[in-house]
Every structure is written in C-alpha cells, then in structure tokens.
Amino acid sequence: MTGWRAVRADLVRRLTAREWRARETLPPETALAAHYGVARGTVNRALQSLAEDGVVERRRRAGTIVAARPVRHAKLRVPLVREMVEATGARYGWQLSRLSRADGAVRVRGAHLADGAAFLLEDRSINLAVVPSAATADFARESPNAFLVATVPVSRGTLNLFAGGATAAEAATFGVAPGTALLRGERETFLDGALVTRVRLVHRPGHTLTLEL
Amino acid sequence: MTGWRAVRADLVRRLTAREWRARETLPPETALAAHYGVARGTVNRALQSLAEDGVVERRRRAGTIVAARPVRHAKLRVPLVREMVEATGARYGWQLSRLSRADGAVRVRGAHLADGAAFLLEDRSINLAVVPSAATADFARESPNAFLVATVPVSRGTLNLFAGGATAAEAATFGVAPGTALLRGERETFLDGALVTRVRLVHRPGHTLTLEL
C-alpha cells in the first residue's frame, strides 16, 4: 500500500520508535519523497496531517520538528444531547419550563429528558441581533439546540466545565439531596465575533461526559 | 486574495447566508472550480478543510452536503496541567505521594501543585508492557505526565469527565468540607490498541476546565 496515509503511518511508526527526539528536525520533504518513492506533494500531505494532530511542528525554511508537547490540540468528538440520551437506550424529550425576553435576547429555560426524567437542565439566552428568527421559534416543540443547529450552520466557541453542588430546585428536579455534586457547563458560541448564544448546563447526578481524542 | 483559504472563506460566507440548507448538496468541485477560477485541487482542499471541521459531509459520487449536525466532531485544544497552573500566574510543582507496582504496571499517586497548594490530584497506572522505561523513571522529580509525553510521542484515548463529592482524604487535602463537589476525570491513553496509561484526576474545588472549539 502506498499513498499519503501509508507515508503518515510509517512516519508515526518511526516517531514512536524514537528515531527522532522532541525538538529534533525530520528530513526535508524532498528527502522523504525520494525515500518513499512518492511525489513531494504526497509527503507534504502526510506531514500536514501530522502537524494538524500536533505531532510535529512545521516552519518554512526551518523544517519539520517533533512537537515538544504532543497532544496540545487534539480533535475531539463532542456528543450531542440527543445522542447522549439515545446512547443509553432511553427516549429523548425536551420540556420547556420558562421563556422570556430581555436586553435583545431570548431566554429559554428547560430540560432535556431521558424517558421523561430530567437528563440535562438548560438555561440559554439567544442574541436576537444575530438570530432574529429566535423571536418567533416554537421552543415548546423544538429544543433551542435543534433550532440553532438548523439556523447557524458554522460557529466557534468555548465550553467551560466545572462541578457544583445541587441547589434546592435542582435537587428537587433530580430527586437527590441538596449539595449533591453535579457536572455543570457553560458554553458560549460566536459567529464572526458576535455572541450567538450562551447556555448554562446542569447534568443529572452521576452523568459522565465522554470525549474521544 | 485567492487560494484555498479564500475559497473556504467564501463557502463559509455562503453557508452562513444559508445559500444551501442542511442535507442539501453543494455544487460539484468542477463547478466550484470554474466559478472561482481555480483548479479543482484548490476547491478540494477547501472542501476537505470544511469536512474536517464537520461543516459539510462528503461522499464519492453523492457529492458534498451541508452537515446535519455541525459541531459533531470539533477541534478542541486540551490544556496541559502545567499550562493551566501557570495561566493563573502560579508556580507549577509536582509532589509524589505513593509509588507502587502491581500486575505489570506502575502506579503513581501524587499532586500537581500551584504555588505549593494542591491543584490536581492524580492516581495513575502505567502499563510496563508498553512503556518498560516507566519502571526506572524518577517520578519524584518528574511528573508522570511529563515522562509520558517525552516517551510516547503519539497516542489516542478517551477522557471521561464527571462530578463527585470530596472524600474525607480529598477534603483534608484541599481544605474543604467532605462532600464538596469536585470535577473529576478519568483518562485512558492507547498506543496501537494497547492501554498505555489510565489516570484518575481530581481537580481542586471550583476549578473550571476550559475547552476551545
């Protein structure tokens, strides 16, 4: 088998065999191309792939070096709420609890359900300046997440994760004692620098968030 | 400006303008190449980039469609412990508490410190079959993370995040009441399908893990 994946695989093999140490430079593309008997473009593809995974760092003229800290930026798969629920074999549902407007934003509070029981509480505000159609969306029927995914196709943002004790209301919702440790999150999504939505999430007790890298 | 980045940027613009809806197919590469006045390879680069970011999905013959769930697989930057500590302006430190061996693995327990105070507790086991040199590493001086990063340059794995109440020992270490909500993690790293290391992490009270996407 040849091709850029084969070249990449062999470079990974040689890297794990420690043929080159951290901060050490690999041979230039032309040398690797001659070694593997492929065009430089093929080696370039393989090395760019390794660079994207943070395994190597590349700079013009300086060459390609083994990254000092490998898994700096990794590719993760972030599961969607609906998928998380259905992965447990439960039926997914959404229940709106409160809907209000203030300061040019729609605020939606509700719960994602698994077989009718609270799975994830959500307190979201949506910027009407960026997403005017949120003013007329039917959030009783459709979860704000589903609405936004269909409305804002591409965006960037941050996700903060932390632990906190359950408030009295949360404890009642989940049927646990107040103060029970809960996984919380706060996510902000931006489009062209403008805040699209900010959401506070509270996972049900014992929930585990799995990230693959 | 031309080039694949410009093509990508314009496609993003057209996608955010909803020129094509979810599940709808974009024009084929040849048509886009003609439209932008570039070679097909340039359009291919732009579309592959969008596909990697999960904005579109591509299949041979079927064409390129707008992804139904945009942020399915996103590129995140996972911060290193040392960077997390130093980002707060504190001095980083590592303190080994226990070192033992069992079942072909080294078990290392210790704490990452911020200005001398516990920042993150770590209970790790390292598979000696995959990393024999872990048997002789000096984990009192060097944190296992630093050792592994230098020893195993490329790997894949999973990270589970959840919340849990502080045990009596953890509460004493952090100086809080037992049962205080703590952010916990369990990370497994694999190399060629073999488990390299498994580590249980306990963050200090109030800690926030930030992921950028």
Place this chain on the structure above:
DNA sequence: TTGCGGAATATGTCTAGACATATTTTGTCG
C-alpha cells in the same frame, strides 16, 4: 415490478513542475 449489470459521476489521491513565502545562512562592507 424487481433484480442486476453497466454507464455515469463526484470525490480521493497522485504526479511533476512551478512559483510564493518565510527564514536562516552566508558573505560583504564598514
């Protein structure tokens, strides 16, 4: 109508060559 095989088509990838761009290295002049 249904099943199946071949034609059509969109993406995947490779090649060879070329030029662009960012650095580093080297050489020259004070």
Place this chain on the structure above:
DNA sequence: CGACAAAATATGTCTAGACATATTCCGCAA
C-alpha cells in the same frame, strides 16, 4: 565585530492532467 544585503533552503500552495474508487442512475431482462 556588527550591520545589512544577498543567496540558499524548506515549506506553502497552485495547476493540469490522470487514474482510482465509491455510489448512484438507468436500462434491460426475467
């Protein structure tokens, strides 16, 4: 020795063409 210009070099990217591969489409036969 130091500053600065010129040369060298490694990666970034584009092009045009070609073939590979997966999938869909379509027509024909049972």
